[in-house]
């Protein structure tokens with residue numbers, strides 16, 4: 001299965017969003033990554049959100065599987 005990743009800068013730190021979910025450390029600049037795949041439902045291509053992860057930009061990029 002082919003996954004797509006979307007990343008959004010949250011403009012806030014761990015004080016608001018909690019520790020990085022990948023490395024468990026605080027981050028001054030938190031990002032949100034959404035892992036998605038496309039699936040045909042009733043003949044139409046739909047985007048399905050699989051997982052949402054909060055953390056450092058570098059950490060989120062490191063957990064991408066393709």
Ligand SMILES: [Zn+2]
Nearest residue numbers: 020023056059
């Ligand atoms: Zn991290």
